[in-house]
Amino acid sequence: MTSTQPSSSITDGGLVRPMFELAWPIVVIQLLQVMYNVADTFWLGRLSSDAVGAMSIAFPLIFFLISVAGGFTTAGSILVAQFTGADSEGSAGKVAGQVLSFVSILAILLAIAGYFLTDPMLAVMPSQGATTEQVVPLARRYMETYFLGLPFLFGFFVFTSLMRGYGNTRTPMRIMMVSVAVNVVLDPLLIFGWGSLDGMGVQGAALATISARAVASVLGLYVLFFTSAGPTVGLDDLLPDLGFIWKIVRIGTPSALEQSTSSLAMISLTAMVVQFAPPVVSAYGLGNRLASLVFLPAMGLGRATNTMVGQNLGARKPDRAERAVWLAAKVGAGVMFAVAIVAVLFPGPIVGVFMATGTKQADATIRLGSQYLRIRSVEFVFMAVLQVLLGAYRGAGNTKLAMAFSMITLWLGRVPTVYFLAFVRDMGPTGVWIGMAFGNIIGAIVAALWFTRGTWKRTVIDEPGVAVADGDGE
Template sequence: MSPARDTITEGSLARPLFTLAWPIVVTELLQVAYNIADTLWLGQLSAAAVAAMSIAFPLIFLFLSIGGGFTVAGSILVAQYTGASSDDSAGEIAGQTLSFVTLLALVIAVVGYLSTGPALSLLPTDPETATDVIPLAEEYMRVFFLGTPFMFGFFVFSALMRGYGDTRTPMRVMFLSVALNVALDPILIFGFEANPLFGVLGMDGLQAALFGATGFAGMGVAGAALATLLARLAAMAVGFYLILRTGIGPTVRLADLRPDPTAIRKIVRIGVPSALEQSTSALAMITLTAMVAAFPTATVAAYGLGNRLISLVFLPAMGLGRATDTMVGQNLGAEKPGRAERAVHLAAGTAAGIMIVVALVALLFAESIVAVFIGERTPEALRTIELGTEYLRVRTVEFAFIGVLQVLLGAYRGAGHTRTALAFSMVALWVGRVPTVYGLAFVADMGATGIWIGMALGNVVGAIAAGLWFLRGTWKQAVVDVRSPPTPRVEAAEADGED
């Protein structure tokens, strides 16, 4: 085992925690860059294009969450077997996760593509939103679902490498993917003839000379989805090559890709609660989006834009939460529960401190931040900026709680107690957020302001509940038997070695 991996279970806690966390933060920042790039360019089209992304994203996330839980299971198992120095078991679990999630992604892509129209038709929308926004959302989603297998390919690669203790390699692959997406976005959205990128660069004459006669006028919102599809394809190809053809990460043999019922049952047992956690999160987002869709376009656009900005703010907490996954998983695998608990305390305190600083910055500069993403200055665009600013400022109240909750959920997942993480995610969303938004926005008739306040309360409630449960200490038990391998193939290999 390399010295870098040894530090996860031995020596200082701070160094391995932050060594794991900062590449995750950068990777997730790059992930958000996909969405930010789309939002920036679509904002140059119209507020309706931005609102279309607001409508589409929760429905897309619902389908992605189904497979996402199984990548979490792979990461947990790889981390615990790696901590137990059972490299053959880690490699086999990695291979099984790759093949299982890839097949699942193909099914999700087909179902998602075919159900896009019916799913959007179920949303209770304002007449203006139904006319201007829903057709654009459908156009975006159909193209996006074609790339679902590519997106899952990178997700599973990143999760397995994280469980192994390597977060820098996925970061580098993600950087290449985002660079490709950023390059393709303005071309595929606007084409060549009316591309605002050339105007920004002061190259209108060059644009006319080179591309004036191409006839490619761009694909609008579908172009943004296609850019993401192609960039994800590149990321998946590089990730699969690295994990299958090089010595990076857990050693995966071709035989490990052949479905094994014992390993798949283990992945499913741990992955189903994580899939349910992500799915219920997606359903909560869809429910909230359905409520927001009853408001005019400016409110819908402000909600979507605000959520994109909150996802950016979310990154430090997510990075420390996912680093906690690995720290807890490997230390429990190494039978060091006390060290795992200390890592959680360190991560939670750090996350809360960072998020308080971020909250102060967002509170002071909310309007300037929101205005960057709206290119128009029509009355509707100005109203979007006003509402988006109010939304961002209200949400700053919950930032420290976001940090604590993400670390605690990471601790439960790293221990393999994905049902516990599911329970507290549901408390945050379905107790603290959804009913509050409905009550304030519709029953109390507070309108958009009620939505913003209700959204902020969810993580506060979830963090308090998860923290009280954490103090019980019942989570410090690994879900794998580190003294025995997960499947008959590994068991046979170890038996041969003993002979």
């Protein structure tokens, strides 16, 4: 596997082609990422509505622990992009090795902690009635199995982030295709069983996912150590270097806090939703899965912007970096407007694909999920702009700014609005759906106003492999 995306195309020439070449494989990767969850949801939806609800409860709690280490993969992407743009291949490889070893250790510790803390975490959820009796026990089994495979999950996360910073997004896409194919084959076999193999239900869905992740992690390590497709990494690069580790920790900590507070917001929202009946919980989880699917173009452009900004600032071309941001914002807004129209016109058929049990509870889930998707379509354009701007801030190393705007989106926009509308104004599930959309609208407006100040155009490297600037970008 060799890189088809040289750094020179990112820092020189036109902007449209390198942006497109970076973005479309990222969109595919994100699509394939969602396919893990969609495949689980598709098959569990044929098992029972409660099984889908179990994933709705489990995912925010799992994501909370994942986010603790996830921010440091962001730091790796930022540093690799800026060192690559500054034409410092040796430093990019060193960063890659340090991130890989550092995050691997964290992943093992978090896997152990997650397994033993599953019950206390579920106890935080104020579920009631049928949800407590029917859904929470399934969520427990799913989480315990999932946590055991957490290191495999992080292996591919690290690989993808490092390759994205380097400017090669096609190789991770190919590996992701293999991984998803493994998951799609294993899901029905492990959930329902086949022949002498007994079905494992929700545990089977978790086991299928982590098995597929293990395949992807092994292939990713092979690419990093034995090919020229990404930053050159050697075994000696894995040995701790306190200078590089400090850079990773300092840049990655705000991203880790951002992801952690995001997951806490998800937990808070889920804690509110589980107070409703099981169909509402299932509709919320299903709606979030669909939202993550339709947000793919915005997410892809945001991550492509991360690399474009990082490499161009590393090459000391801030004006080119800014032009790339505005290009991505315009394209993202246009694409998401078209997606919003489809979501408004055809919410029922879209949601119905994932619920086919033919029960009254399933019918209620489809009705509520359709309402959710239609209401959230209002935020789609704002979501695109917000993701591009967050990508710009991260690419510059301004992870504190990205954290601040994410917190505004969730903790000033989404969480209090959901609580106010759903419980204070007694709007029920409709209040939840409206509040979910409101957060991204507020976040996008604030992030765009700050972006026009231009104070974000800094790098986190001074000279290749030597010093690190402040990087806070105010």
